[in-house]
Amino acid sequence: MKKGASRCVALVPLAPLALGSCLGVLCAVWGWGLHLGVFGALAALLFLVRRNWILAAGLGCLVLCWGIHRERLGTQAEGEAWFHANGRGEAEIEGVVVRLRNGAGFLPRGVLLVTKNKHNPKPLRGCLIAVDELPEDIIPGDYLGLKGRTFFPAVPRNPAEFDRGKWLRSHGLSGELRIQSHQALKGWRISLALRRMAWIFRMELRSRIVTGLEEGSAGTVLIRGLVLGERSEGGNYYGAFRKSGTMHIFAVSGLHVGLVGALAWALIRIIRVPRRWGLLAVLLIIWIYAFVTGLNPPAMRAAFMASVFLAGFFIKRKPSLANSLLASLPVVVLLDSYQLGQVGFQLSYVVVGMIILVAPLLTRLLQPFLDGDPFLPPRLYTPGQRGILTVRRYLGGLFVVSLSAWIGSMPLIWYHFGIITPASILASVILVPLVFVILSVAFAGSLLGVVWEPFQVGANQGNSFLAETTYHIAEKVASIPGSHFELEKAGGWSGDILIFDLWDGDAAIYVGAGEGVLIDGGAPDQFRRVVKPALERSGVAPLSIVLTHPEKGHAGGLVRALERYSPRRVLLPVRQANSPVFNQLLAASLEMGSELHFGEAGARYKLGDGAEIEILRVANEETGSRADDRCMVMRLHWRGWRILITGDAGFDTEQEILGSGIDPGCDLWVMGRHRSDHTGTIGFLQAADPRVIIAEEDRYPEAERVPERWAEAVEQSGIELWRQGETGAVTIKVSEQALELQSIRNPNKRRVLRK
Structure with a gap:
């Protein structure tokens, strides 16, 4: 066993340094104290005395990384405590x-x-x-x-x-x-001069690679993503790449650095530069690419790894990809020890490590396919036979690397993202060569465009076609049955109704009756961050939208929902309001040609699947500047159950309903909070007589908190109160016999109402 360990260290001498760096960071995360540093330092000295330099260096890396990361964790925790207190x-x-x-x-x-x-x-x-x-x-x-x-x-x-x-x-x-x-x-700051210069070059390249293309178009978004790793826009396109398992083509890391290096080496071979000078040129081009993409950590990791690997050729020693991989790890961890816990870091090292381990085995298995006729000498091959053999070897190599990378990445992708994508093996074989062409055209166009701008525009337009082709291929692959499997761990939910828990007193409710109904959509940012991902993850798309009152935190997200889902029907609480967001929603509904309805007291709107919305109250008069006073109060009837939805209605609205003689009776009450008035008066509570109340709640602003005295009064009246500050979002399963409520934040909290 001792000889085996020695042999392993001899084959990958940098393994102890890499392992020590990782263990040092993990020990700091686990909270190991000063005794670890003392013990590690003494052990390192012992190995130094015995002249075991590699193990001594490994222990030294452990102690160093532990001390550095422990200090960083302390600084971060102290700052976070201040944020919580403030x-x-x-x-x-x-x-x-x-x-x-x-x-x-x-x-x-x-x-x-x-x-x-x-x-x-x-x-x-x-x-x-x-x-x-x-x-x-x-x-x-x-x-x-x-x-x-x-x-x-x-x-x-x-x-x-x-x-x-x-x-x-x-x-x-x-x-x-x-x-x-x-x-x-x-x-x-002078110490950031290099990063400052890199950003300036990145912005110049960002502009050049899309010159002549419309800002925000599919081509513009995809080219910037494929060349620079930029994903701040174009969320509509990335779903297909995610489901086809090819999101890695948007990460400027090992794949892109390798493609740029291959492109550089091909050009150097064409112009017949001597091998040693050619290697230096390749290294320079790789680091320039990392530089112009903003010196992001993934690109720097890959560039450093490539530098160590190519240095072996330069000094005329057989390079080791495993040692190149391990040599970069301590440097990366010392520069930013937080990277060890990041998904990108883990995927980068695990995927490359798996390629090193598995690719040779797969290559041996595919050797009969990759080799030519064993009885025919290669010099007797015809040009056609040589071409076919070259293509077979190229495709076989792509398949081997793609399969090896998939084997290494799948456990991490399943754990972090909750999806398994068998189709990524095939999709990568098709898309990686396309990405190589897109990178080549982007760089060639940017360089030659300095001399003649029309060449830049023409190259970008061709690249736009190629980039959109990658999207269509990913979309087709993702549509193949069995191409991907979503797991519930990814954030899926089951139920007929989902009551979102948004911040700042905003709201959104999804009802799965008929073709799906979205009641309020939160603010635009909340729709993008919370509402849309939840609906997409469960594969639902509402074709009807309803607004409770003309306020940005309820109407803003519905504007985005109109753009996203093109709903057939829109139900609004009023015909006019001072709210700019409401007017934007109204104009967008008319422009899109949606069937537009305005709420009328006593009216009922059928949703499908036997469900309907009954309007109990509307307010057509503008009351000062308080949008909360213009709430459309409604009651959802579905499978024999009555669910009251009052939005942010307050005292005046509740009194108006009671004074009109309307019966607000319900089984479940979903309520928001009025910003400047009391919500949930005892008289209205008694008239509604719900068995359960789901109350929106947020710590800030103070008006969005559920008053403790009111909560006690509700509990004393025999009504169960679900405060969303504690439960988070709530899912509801609706059947003829029961309503089943479940908390998202606390899955153990469940309640079943039976008739």
């Missing part, structure tokens, strides 16, 4: 921009390093924080004075909701600042 209060912070993203995508626009200026809160000094809505002219290295509201995301409360808090911690960020105003301070 809640969503206002703050003024000075810092330097260290990272940026293009556009206002799903993730934060940038990362700010809080300076140790005495004006900054002491716990935040030296912390990294996420910031949104930075101006377009900001670049890395700029010093900024920011004013805004602090925020740390709660745990996911809705199906398929992205765990933003977990993402922040995995990147070493202490919290988020939602900017209200900013001020550019004098000077910029």
